[in-house]
Amino acid sequence: MVSWRGFRFGRSSTAGQRPRPAPRPIPVSRVELGDFTPDLDVYLGLVAYFQLALFESLGHASSLAPSTRTKALTGVIAASTLERHKAMLTLIERADKDASDVMQPHADLIDDFQRRTAGRDWHEAMLATYVAAGLLDDVFVRLADGLPGDYRDRVVAGLEVDAESDETAIVAELSLGIGADPRLASRLALWGRRLVGDTLLVARAAIAASHQSADDERLEPVFTELIAAHTRRMDALGLTA
Amino acid sequence: MVSWRGFRFGRSSTAGQRPRPAPRPIPVSRVELGDFTPDLDVYLGLVAYFQLALFESLGHASSLAPSTRTKALTGVIAASTLERHKAMLTLIERADKDASDVMQPHADLIDDFQRRTAGRDWHEAMLATYVAAGLLDDVFVRLADGLPGDYRDRVVAGLEVDAESDETAIVAELSLGIGADPRLASRLALWGRRLVGDTLLVARAAIAASHQSADDERLEPVFTELIAAHTRRMDALGLTA
Numbered sequence: 001m002v003s004w005r006g007f008r009f010g011r012s013s014t015a016g017q018r019p020r021p022a023p024r025p026i027p028v029s030r031v032e033l034g035d036f037t038p039d040l041d042v043y044l045g046l047v048a049y050f051q052l053a054l055f056e057s058l059g060h061a062s063s064l065a066p067s068t069r070t071k072a073l074t075g076v077i078a079a080s081t082l083e084r085h086k087a088m089l090t091l092i093e094r095a096d097k098d099a100s101d102v103m104q105p106h107a108d109l110i111d112d113f114q115r116r117t118a119g120r121d122w123h124e125a126m127l128a129t130y131v132a133a134g135l136l137d138d139v140f141v142r143l144a145d146g147l148p149g150d151y152r153d154r155v156v157a158g159l160e161v162d163a164e165s166d167e168t169a170i171v172a173e174l175s176l177g178i179g180a181d182p183r184l185a186s187r188l189a190l191w192g193r194r195l196v197g198d199t200l201l202v203a204r205a206a207i208a209a210s211h212q213s214a215d216d217e218r219l220e221p222v223f224t225e226l227i228a229a230h231t232r233r234m235d236a237l238g239l240t241a
Numbered sequence: 242m243v244s245w246r247g248f249r250f251g252r253s254s255t256a257g258q259r260p261r262p263a264p265r266p267i268p269v270s271r272v273e274l275g276d277f278t279p280d281l282d283v284y285l286g287l288v289a290y291f292q293l294a295l296f297e298s299l300g301h302a303s304s305l306a307p308s309t310r311t312k313a314l315t316g317v318i319a320a321s322t323l324e325r326h327k328a329m330l331t332l333i334e335r336a337d338k339d340a341s342d343v344m345q346p347h348a349d350l351i352d353d354f355q356r357r358t359a360g361r362d363w364h365e366a367m368l369a370t371y372v373a374a375g376l377l378d379d380v381f382v383r384l385a386d387g388l389p390g391d392y393r394d395r396v397v398a399g400l401e402v403d404a405e406s407d408e409t410a411i412v413a414e415l416s417l418g419i420g421a422d423p424r425l426a427s428r429l430a431l432w433g434r435r436l437v438g439d440t441l442l443v444a445r446a447a448i449a450a451s452h453q454s455a456d457d458e459r460l461e462p463v464f465t466e467l468i469a470a471h472t473r474r475m476d477a478l479g480l481t482a
């Protein structure tokens with residue numbers, strides 16, 4: 001399992017080497033992402049822009065598709081990604097905001113994420129989608145608990161559009177490739193380790209939408225859970241996280 | 242106005258230079274695309290693959306977008322393009338065919354079209370979408386008249402998804418850029434002339450789905466109309482076709 005500590009989350013390892021005080025009887029309380037109250041505009045802008053970037057990455061993946069079948073699958077995933085994006089646009093409009101205005105502040109971070117996770121072939125590109133969409137949808141859904149009014153339910157409904165069937169379809173297709181080529185398996189396992197680090201940087205930005213530092217040590221169990229879920233997603237492909 | 246004769250449609254100019262027989266009193270009858278009966282699988286495979294390729298091109302366009310606003314617009318257009326693609330997939334499934342199987346035979350032609358019309362920046366890429374979607378949707382809708390059963394109505398309904406609002410949005414955004422930069426205007430006018438030639442090659446393939454040669458001279462008026470519609474689309478941008 002990949003430790004999230006390697007990815008600049010939580011206390012730094014340097015801090016960990018300092019002499020620690022004796023353990024105190026009162027435990028540090030744990031916080032959940034749902035305890036935070038994200039700024040609605042910042043949250044919706046990030047989620048909307050992330051889905052838009054994912055569409056763009058899927059367009060690139062489509063151009064790398066090794067067959068018409070895999071290209072068609074890429075189109076199906078892109079279609080539901082754009083439906084999720086549009087669901088967020090609808091909510092941004094409902095909040096009387098301009099979509100470009102609220103997405104713009106996240107462009108640098110997400111564009112950089114996208115460049116780093118583009119992948120060198122179709123399988124790498126699709127693994128990036130699978131890992132990022134899986135982990136970040138999880139973060140987005142948890143954070144949505146703190147949104148005002150009925151935004152939580154609307155956001156979750158929007159994010160759930162075809163998410164499960166997309167995941168199943170990607171797993172099936174990647175597993176086919178991995179089963180047929182052991183070298184692909186080891187390459188994708190390595191790639192997955194890099195992806196989780198880059199993806200957690202976006203998760204960190206999502207948490208910052210609540211004016212909350214992702215370095216808060218009370219978030220450690222949350223990140224441990226996110227990584228555990230990532231490990232299960234890699235397991236589903238027969239890959240070691 | 243661009244003459245379609247320059248683009249390898251209809252009689253070649255060499256043939257035109259031969260001594261012609263005296264005109265006969267019986268006029269050559271005109272045929273309409275709707276008079277043809279396209280092979281259902283070939284037709285649906287081509288239309289579905291074309292929309293899939295358009296999505297891929299829009300993903301590339303999105304990566305070239307000069308602003309978050311134009312990137313968001315690209316996402317909106319890609320979403321409806323993929324909805325049109327999915328409408329065709331539904332019809333392919335209804336006809337008990339495999340989507341990859343019926344799309345595959347068109348891959349080489351469309352992939353080549355896509356490479357040639359990718360564009361060097363966002364404006365060129367979006368003009369390509371505007372010109373190709375406009376001209377080819379026109380061809381696809383006309384040819385649909387000859388489809389069996391209720392496929393015509395279903396295809397047309399599928400192709401019409403947001404087509405008009407997409408066109409309006411692209412025209413508005415391209416016009417903004419053209420108005421602000423006269424050099425962009427002349428570059429796009431040139432680019433439009435190249436695009437129409439490449440796009441007509443796809444139109445020709447669509448006609449071939451009816452085992453009908455696009456070289457049939459009775460199709461000349463049809464191509465003249467397609468070019469006239471293209472000219473009107475360029476006019477809408479203030480560009481000379």
